[in-house]
Each structure stands twice: as structure tokens, then as C-alpha cells.
Amino acid sequence: MATIKDVAQAAGVAPSTVSYVLSGSRKISAETRAAVQAAVEELGYHPNAGARSLRSTRTDVLALALPLSGTGYLPVGGRFMYGLSEAAGRHGYLVLLVTPPGAGDAGAGLERAARSRFADAAVLMGVEMEDPRVAAMRVLDFPVALIGHPADESAAPWTDLDWEESALASVRALRDAGHRRVLYLATVEEDVDTRRTYSVRGIRGAERAAAEAATHVDVCHSSGDPAELYRRLDARFDAADPPTALAVQHPAAIPGILRHLAARGIQVPRDVSLVAVGSFPEDLGGLDVTRIELPVAEMSAAVTRLAAEAVEAAGDPGRSGGPSARHRLIPPRMIRGSTVAPAP
Amino acid sequence: MATIKDVAQAAGVAPSTVSYVLSGSRKISAETRAAVQAAVEELGYHPNAGARSLRSTRTDVLALALPLSGTGYLPVGGRFMYGLSEAAGRHGYLVLLVTPPGAGDAGAGLERAARSRFADAAVLMGVEMEDPRVAAMRVLDFPVALIGHPADESAAPWTDLDWEESALASVRALRDAGHRRVLYLATVEEDVDTRRTYSVRGIRGAERAAAEAATHVDVCHSSGDPAELYRRLDARFDAADPPTALAVQHPAAIPGILRHLAARGIQVPRDVSLVAVGSFPEDLGGLDVTRIELPVAEMSAAVTRLAAEAVEAAGDPGRSGGPSARHRLIPPRMIRGSTVAPAP
DNA sequence: CTGAAAGCGCTTACAG
DNA sequence: CTGAAAGCGCTTACAG
Structure with missing residues (x-):
């Protein structure tokens, strides 16, 4: 697989220049940029995810903490996985599934994902009114966004149908x-x-x-x-x-x-x-x-945005004053079908 | 977040020793092992995923290439996501969702995931008889396993209901x-x-x-x-x-x-x-x-095993002779309900 | 049985 | 406008 060195060599520049072209965080002459982009194209170069995340502490991954299955809402889970994957993709994120642990301790798989930095933030499904995962992630200083309207509305950013x-x-x-x-x-x-x-x-x-x-x-x-x-x-x-x-x-x-x-x-x-x-x-x-x-699509888009904001906020210094607790509560929209008639 | 150095310091050993204790790939005295394990526990240490994958070229992640939605089998997708996440978890893998690209080029998201080494292997859903993703991944030398029985049975390992x-x-x-x-x-x-x-x-x-x-x-x-x-x-x-x-x-x-x-x-x-x-x-x-x-559970377990084997094989030298093309074709099991009666 | 050291592929201050 | 260099946190030959 091509590395940044290969690209640099092919383009006749330094590896750091390739990195700057790719990140866009520095002014680069049109010539150099073109050469680098051609080399990237030519070699099918994609930056190594591990190296990038090791260096930048960004993974471009969102962890989706699944609810326990076996409930009446099983089909919903699948819809959110699709919806979130798509919405996250539009923000440049991939979605990592985290299955709940067999028993007791809330967030074992999630905690591992957070501590090992498999992801930049977690999106929680099947949220409970007082969800222990929120506190667990706060201890780790790991950003979260909830699909669900918790008792403490300022505990974490969240979205939900009302x-x-x-x-x-x-x-x-x-x-x-x-x-x-x-x-x-x-x-x-x-x-x-x-x-x-x-x-x-x-x-x-x-x-x-x-x-x-x-x-x-x-x-x-x-x-x-x-x-x-x-x-x-x-x-x-x-x-x-x-x-x-x-x-x-x-x-x-x-x-x-x-x-x-x-x-x-x-x-x-x-x-x-x-x-x-x-x-x-x-x-x-x-x-x-x-x-x-x-x-689902609206909620997926909202929770992705909230998660992305939480990631940004975690990087910023001004955040230390506690979570900002933004949220998006979606009002119901009634679709009239043919199953309501006047009372007998 | 604790690093391997912190653990080493706390346990009074070298970082490499911590690594060896964790991987189990070297004989370690009971004393040392106990000290390291205590420190790991104490600090809640989990190895950084990026660093680990950078060094070892293992991510412990499987990429699940989703089928295009909007078909009649939408609910099935959700079931496989759950099923695979669980089966993969038992093999020590996490599952990364890869949404299909908007148009044309088969496997753009998948190709990025492969080239950037977000995962060790890909599991393909919604497989077509002659699936272009198989060839695309072969070019990249990226292991795959299919949920679906392709025309060329030896193109890649696969599982399916018959x-x-x-x-x-x-x-x-x-x-x-x-x-x-x-x-x-x-x-x-x-x-x-x-x-x-x-x-x-x-x-x-x-x-x-x-x-x-x-x-x-x-x-x-x-x-x-x-x-x-x-x-x-x-x-x-x-x-x-x-x-x-x-x-x-x-x-x-x-x-x-x-x-x-x-x-x-x-x-x-x-x-x-x-x-x-x-x-x-x-x-x-x-x-x-x-x-x-x-x-679904059986297929998820089978495809996980096949993917894990494909990862191993990719590491081995003896593999160069083409894909081994193992597969598991699951015979149908009929469940008698009450909807079949003798013909009138 | 254990340690010191190299290096995986990036990003980003530091320097010019 | 560009480059040389340090270092992120691991793993694994190399050495003893």
C-alpha cells in the first residue's frame, strides 16, 4: 500500500508537503498542489487510519452503542444503523457498532472503544432516563450524543422525537x-x-x-x-x-x-x-x-451534528465549563390514514 | 488516558514487558505478570487502537459493506448488523459500517476503508452473482468474506442459506x-x-x-x-x-x-x-x-469465521496461491405452520 | 526471564 | 512557499 513517502517521492516534494496539501491547512502553490494530487491519484493513496489517529487523535469514526436487542423495537435499531451510517458519512465519519456487554456493567464494549480511541465520540441508542453510559463516558472525557431524551436534559447533547x-x-x-x-x-x-x-x-x-x-x-x-x-x-x-x-x-x-x-x-x-x-x-x-x-433520517442527521460538535468542543479549551447540552426535540407530525373514524 | 509507559512505570517494568504480558507472546514470570495486570486494572489501561494497528497492521475491525437500501430486504440488513456485531465480538472484532457510494463505482467507501486500513477484512452484504467488489478487494489484496453465494464459488470465502x-x-x-x-x-x-x-x-x-x-x-x-x-x-x-x-x-x-x-x-x-x-x-x-x-445467527457466525481465517491467511506466506475459497452453504430447514393445506 | 531500541506512517511545531 | 525533524503509542526483532 502506498504511503505518504511514496506520494512525496512521486511528486518530488517532502512528505510534510503532501500532508499539508491533503489537510489544506497551509498555503501551497498551485503547481505543487497539482503534482501532489496527481501522485495521490496515481498511487491510489489513502492515509493510514492508524497513523493518522495516533498522531492527530482524530479517528473520523463514531461509535454507535447499540441497545440490547430482544425488545419490541428491534427493527428500529436497523433503521438507525442505516440512517446514522449515511448521515455520518456526509460528515466524513464512519460508524463503528458497539454491542452491549452480556451483563451488568453498562458500557464495557463502549468503554473499551472509548479508552482505546477506536472513535472520536459515541452515539447512544436505547437511552434510559438516567443512563449510566452518560456518566461513564463523562468520566473518560469522551464525547457523546444521545438518541433519546434523558431526564437530565443538560447531561449530554441529545435528539429525539417528542x-x-x-x-x-x-x-x-x-x-x-x-x-x-x-x-x-x-x-x-x-x-x-x-x-x-x-x-x-x-x-x-x-x-x-x-x-x-x-x-x-x-x-x-x-x-x-x-x-x-x-x-x-x-x-x-x-x-x-x-x-x-x-x-x-x-x-x-x-x-x-x-x-x-x-x-x-x-x-x-x-x-x-x-x-x-x-x-x-x-x-x-x-x-x-x-x-x-x-x-429516523432527521434524528440521524441531528445526532451526527451533535456528535461532531461534541468532538470539536472536546478539542477546544473553552469547553471545560461542562457540557453545552445542545439538543433537538422533534415535534410530532401526524399522517392521516384510514384507521380513525368517529366514535360509535 | 493511560499509556503503556504509565502502566510500565506503575508496575516497575519496561514498556515492552507490558506489551508482552498483554499479548501473551512471551513467557513472563508470575510475579511480573501479576504486577502488570494490577497496574492495567488500576489505570484502566486499554492499548491505543491507532498505535497498535500502525505497528501490527491489525485493527481488530471488520468492515461491513452494506447493501443499497430501498430494496425489499431492508429489515434483513438490520438483522445482519446485529448478528455480525455479536458474532464478531466473540472473535474479538468490532464492526465498522461502510455505506455504499451514491453512484457508479462499486466500493468507493469500501475501497477507502481498505486502503486506509480501517479494518482487517470486509464482509460484503447484498452480494451480486458477479460482484465487482470482490475483484476490487482482490486488487488491493484485502481479505473479504461474503454473505451470499456468488457465481464463482472460489472467488472468495462465502456463506449463505441455500x-x-x-x-x-x-x-x-x-x-x-x-x-x-x-x-x-x-x-x-x-x-x-x-x-x-x-x-x-x-x-x-x-x-x-x-x-x-x-x-x-x-x-x-x-x-x-x-x-x-x-x-x-x-x-x-x-x-x-x-x-x-x-x-x-x-x-x-x-x-x-x-x-x-x-x-x-x-x-x-x-x-x-x-x-x-x-x-x-x-x-x-x-x-x-x-x-x-x-x-442470521448461523450465517453471521460463519462469515465471521471465514473473515477471521482470511485475515490469518493474508498474514501467512503460503497463501500466495490464490484464495482458498472456503464456504458454508446452509441447507434449508422448514418450519411447519398452519398455512399449507391439501389442494382443493 | 527481561530490557533498550528501532520503526510503523502520519501531523505539526520549528526553521528558513 | 517549502522542508527536516520530533514524536504520537505501540510491537517486535535484537541483545543479554
């Missing part, structure tokens, strides 16, 4: 259609239990909706086990006062829910209205569901 | 249930057109099934646009001799297909039987579909 407003808007849309008994199906309970930000904030929004209006909102946790989920639904629909509408923050379950309800003779939207909270079109099996979509 | 046998087995299962007119719904046509290995081989299997037996097999390409897909289905079901069974290699479309057929009064399995070729349970919206599952 799940609280999303849940609220979903219930309101059903209320405005005349529904007075709404079942809010939250995320799977593992996510609730670990206090994932989207779980907690979605439920919070549902509870706010319950408090504000003439609509009764029953909050029920979903389950990764369809049979268990259907039992919970049945309990509600067997009750004296069954819901007339559903807001569902577990979009992957929606096709199955519709099938289960249909088997009970319950049609959407004839008998029950439905809104999906934070979904992709693909989650819905081609159904034209009224929904709030998860803006 | 899609040809999978399609064959699916049609045979339907034939054995008495079906004589089977519609094979292949992958989305973009994948067929780019000659993705799973597309081509799935169709090949369907055609073999057509040739071998008293069953008529109609091969139809799927579409990422549901409306278009349903038009194609309608054309078949409106024909004089409509199919009595479907084998579907586009699992994400199955919930929608069932809904569309139901709207036409066609019930599964009463009127039409169905087999899914290469799916995940989640693709199927909780339906108990008779299917051949895509063994």
Missing part, C-alpha cells in the same frame, strides 16, 4: 373524533422497566392526555409475546366499558393486533379506531394507518 | 400437499435485476421445481410498491387457471398479501396455501406461516 407530545397528539386526535375511552398501548414492558426514554415519555404523554380531557385513557404495557399481548387486549375488550380507540406505541405488533381483533369480530375503524405512535410504514404491513412516524 | 434448495423445498412441500399450480413470488425486481445472489438462486430453485414435477410453477417478481404487487397477484388470480398455492421470497410483503387476498375473498389456507422462503417470525406479523427461516 414522544410525550406524540402520545398526547395521538390521544387528542382520537378524542377529537369523539372517542371517550382510549386504550394507550405503550412499549413492551422490558422497555418500560428499564426506563427507556421513549417508553417513559410516551406514557407520560398518555397520562397528560388523560388528565386534561373528558376522555378516559387506560395505559397498558405491550408484550413481545403476542399471546400475552392478546390476553391483555382481551381483558380490556371483555370489560364492561371496552375502549373505542387504540393508540399503539408498539407498531410492529399492529398487524397482529388487527388480526386478533378481527377474529373477535372487531373491525378497524368500524368498531375501533387506531393511531400508531412512532412507526415506519413497513411496520404496518402496508396498512394505511393514521400515525406519527419516527423521523 | 436459496435454491429453499425454493425447491418450498415448492415441493406445496406439491406434496397436492398443489399443481404454484405461484413463486420472487424478490423485488430491483434485486432480481442487480442479480443479487438470493434472488437469482431462489428463482433458479423455483425453475428446477417446475422442471422436475407435475406441478406448474409460475415465477413472478415482487415489487416494493404494494399496489403494483397486488396488480400482479390479481392478474394471476383473475386468470383461467389461478394458483392454489404461493411460495413467497418477499416475507415483508406477506401480511399485506394476506390482507389483499382476503379482500378478494381468498382465505389462507382454505383457498390458497402459502410458504414463506427465507423469513423472520417478525416479518410475518405474528402469523403462523409455514416457512424457511433465514438463519
Whole structure:
């Protein structure tokens, strides 16, 4: 593989000059620059990543800390990996996947990635309200940006869909259609239990909706086990006062829910209205569901920008006064489908 | 961040001794080793990745070349990212995502990753029958392993589900249930057109099934646009001799297909039987579909092993005689669900 | 069984 | 406008 020396020799200049041409951090005569660029092209030269990072302490890599799999949001993980890889690429970053450790200690793989300087910053997925990884990275003085809206908004830069407003808007849309008994199906309970930000904030929004209006909102946790989920639904629909509408923050379950309800003779939207909270079109099996979509591309772009800023800030001296805690909270956008009808 | 010098100082030994303790490539007295390990622990030392790779030409990173998104297999990408990250982790590797370039030149991002030595080897997804990335990486002498069964089986090490046998087995299962007119719904046509290995081989299997037996097999390409897909289905079901069974290699479309057929009064399995070729349970919206599952964990483990071997081989001298072209072709395993019934 | 030293390929003050 | 030189943090022959 060609090194900077090879390029320098081919161009008839010093290695340092090649470096300056490539970084653009010094004025170079047009002649010299052209010669160097020709040599670079000719030799297919790309600077060695290890040498560059050793010297400059920049790797041009973002570590993406994956959430534990096995939750109801598995498909989401894949979307963010794609989305972040693309957004990061536009900023000149590559994305390194960091799988969560088997047990206990939050951020073992992440900590290794940080301490070994595999990356310049970490992007955290599956963020919890009080996420231990944030503190762990702060100790290491390692920049982070979160996909998730943590309890302490100034703990680290973050971006998220406004799940609280999303849940609220979903219930309101059903209320405005005349529904007075709404079942809010939250995320799977593992996510609730670990206090994932989207779980907690979605439920919070549902509870706010319950408090504000003439609509009764029953909050029920979903389950990764369809049979268990259907039992919970049945309990509600067997009750004296069954819901007339559903807001569902577990979009992957929606096709199955519709099938289960249909088997009970319950049609959407004839008998029950439905809104999906934070979904992709693909989650819905081609159904034209009224929904709030998860803006993955926008969130990926935002978190990349925040991470890049955090990297810059870590280099600067003016940063010592604590994290700047910029964030981007994305308001919900409702997409009207055909699953909301006036209450019977 | 602690360096090897800090550890050496704390342990009262030379830096080289620390290195030897960590690599295990030299006999070290128990005393010395204990002192070094204590210092490593104490300081939370992790060797700098850049320095290590600069010196040893090992990065402990695998580059995962992503397929273009937007195909019918988007969810699959996410599964492999998770699966590979986990499998790679067990072999001591981290996974770096490499997004395909916007246009033309196959492997620009990949080529950069290879030339800059961001990784020790590349794992290719979305492999085409004659994949230009394989040749590109060979020129660079960069090890690869493929998730996909290429035309030239000895071009590079690879693993794949045996899609040809999978399609064959699916049609045979339907034939054995008495079906004589089977519609094979292949992958989305973009994948067929780019000659993705799973597309081509799935169709090949369907055609073999057509040739071998008293069953008529109609091969139809799927579409990422549901409306278009349903038009194609309608054309078949409106024909004089409509199919009595479907084998579907586009699992994400199955919930929608069932809904569309139901709207036409066609019930599964009463009127039409169905087999899914290469799916995940989640693709199927909780339906108990008779299917051949895509063994992501097994494939991830296999491709990791192949990549690791390719890295070793690249270091060895005995390798110059061309690629060893090991592979692992995984036979289909049929999971019986409730969507296959005797032919009417 | 352990250490001193060279050098991997860069970047960036220092010098002119 | 350009170059010679130091050094980032490791690994690994070389030496004892």
C-alpha cells in the first residue's frame, strides 16, 4: 500500500508537503498542489487510519452503542444503523457498532472503544432516563450524543422525537373524533422497566392526555409475546366499558393486533379506531394507518451534528465549563390514514 | 488516558514487558505478570487502537459493506448488523459500517476503508452473482468474506442459506400437499435485476421445481410498491387457471398479501396455501406461516469465521496461491405452520 | 526471564 | 512557499 513517502517521492516534494496539501491547512502553490494530487491519484493513496489517529487523535469514526436487542423495537435499531451510517458519512465519519456487554456493567464494549480511541465520540441508542453510559463516558472525557431524551436534559447533547407530545397528539386526535375511552398501548414492558426514554415519555404523554380531557385513557404495557399481548387486549375488550380507540406505541405488533381483533369480530375503524405512535410504514404491513412516524433520517442527521460538535468542543479549551447540552426535540407530525373514524 | 509507559512505570517494568504480558507472546514470570495486570486494572489501561494497528497492521475491525437500501430486504440488513456485531465480538472484532457510494463505482467507501486500513477484512452484504467488489478487494489484496453465494464459488470465502434448495423445498412441500399450480413470488425486481445472489438462486430453485414435477410453477417478481404487487397477484388470480398455492421470497410483503387476498375473498389456507422462503417470525406479523427461516445467527457466525481465517491467511506466506475459497452453504430447514393445506 | 531500541506512517511545531 | 525533524503509542526483532 502506498504511503505518504511514496506520494512525496512521486511528486518530488517532502512528505510534510503532501500532508499539508491533503489537510489544506497551509498555503501551497498551485503547481505543487497539482503534482501532489496527481501522485495521490496515481498511487491510489489513502492515509493510514492508524497513523493518522495516533498522531492527530482524530479517528473520523463514531461509535454507535447499540441497545440490547430482544425488545419490541428491534427493527428500529436497523433503521438507525442505516440512517446514522449515511448521515455520518456526509460528515466524513464512519460508524463503528458497539454491542452491549452480556451483563451488568453498562458500557464495557463502549468503554473499551472509548479508552482505546477506536472513535472520536459515541452515539447512544436505547437511552434510559438516567443512563449510566452518560456518566461513564463523562468520566473518560469522551464525547457523546444521545438518541433519546434523558431526564437530565443538560447531561449530554441529545435528539429525539417528542414522544410525550406524540402520545398526547395521538390521544387528542382520537378524542377529537369523539372517542371517550382510549386504550394507550405503550412499549413492551422490558422497555418500560428499564426506563427507556421513549417508553417513559410516551406514557407520560398518555397520562397528560388523560388528565386534561373528558376522555378516559387506560395505559397498558405491550408484550413481545403476542399471546400475552392478546390476553391483555382481551381483558380490556371483555370489560364492561371496552375502549373505542387504540393508540399503539408498539407498531410492529399492529398487524397482529388487527388480526386478533378481527377474529373477535372487531373491525378497524368500524368498531375501533387506531393511531400508531412512532412507526415506519413497513411496520404496518402496508396498512394505511393514521400515525406519527419516527423521523429516523432527521434524528440521524441531528445526532451526527451533535456528535461532531461534541468532538470539536472536546478539542477546544473553552469547553471545560461542562457540557453545552445542545439538543433537538422533534415535534410530532401526524399522517392521516384510514384507521380513525368517529366514535360509535 | 493511560499509556503503556504509565502502566510500565506503575508496575516497575519496561514498556515492552507490558506489551508482552498483554499479548501473551512471551513467557513472563508470575510475579511480573501479576504486577502488570494490577497496574492495567488500576489505570484502566486499554492499548491505543491507532498505535497498535500502525505497528501490527491489525485493527481488530471488520468492515461491513452494506447493501443499497430501498430494496425489499431492508429489515434483513438490520438483522445482519446485529448478528455480525455479536458474532464478531466473540472473535474479538468490532464492526465498522461502510455505506455504499451514491453512484457508479462499486466500493468507493469500501475501497477507502481498505486502503486506509480501517479494518482487517470486509464482509460484503447484498452480494451480486458477479460482484465487482470482490475483484476490487482482490486488487488491493484485502481479505473479504461474503454473505451470499456468488457465481464463482472460489472467488472468495462465502456463506449463505441455500436459496435454491429453499425454493425447491418450498415448492415441493406445496406439491406434496397436492398443489399443481404454484405461484413463486420472487424478490423485488430491483434485486432480481442487480442479480443479487438470493434472488437469482431462489428463482433458479423455483425453475428446477417446475422442471422436475407435475406441478406448474409460475415465477413472478415482487415489487416494493404494494399496489403494483397486488396488480400482479390479481392478474394471476383473475386468470383461467389461478394458483392454489404461493411460495413467497418477499416475507415483508406477506401480511399485506394476506390482507389483499382476503379482500378478494381468498382465505389462507382454505383457498390458497402459502410458504414463506427465507423469513423472520417478525416479518410475518405474528402469523403462523409455514416457512424457511433465514438463519442470521448461523450465517453471521460463519462469515465471521471465514473473515477471521482470511485475515490469518493474508498474514501467512503460503497463501500466495490464490484464495482458498472456503464456504458454508446452509441447507434449508422448514418450519411447519398452519398455512399449507391439501389442494382443493 | 527481561530490557533498550528501532520503526510503523502520519501531523505539526520549528526553521528558513 | 517549502522542508527536516520530533514524536504520537505501540510491537517486535535484537541483545543479554
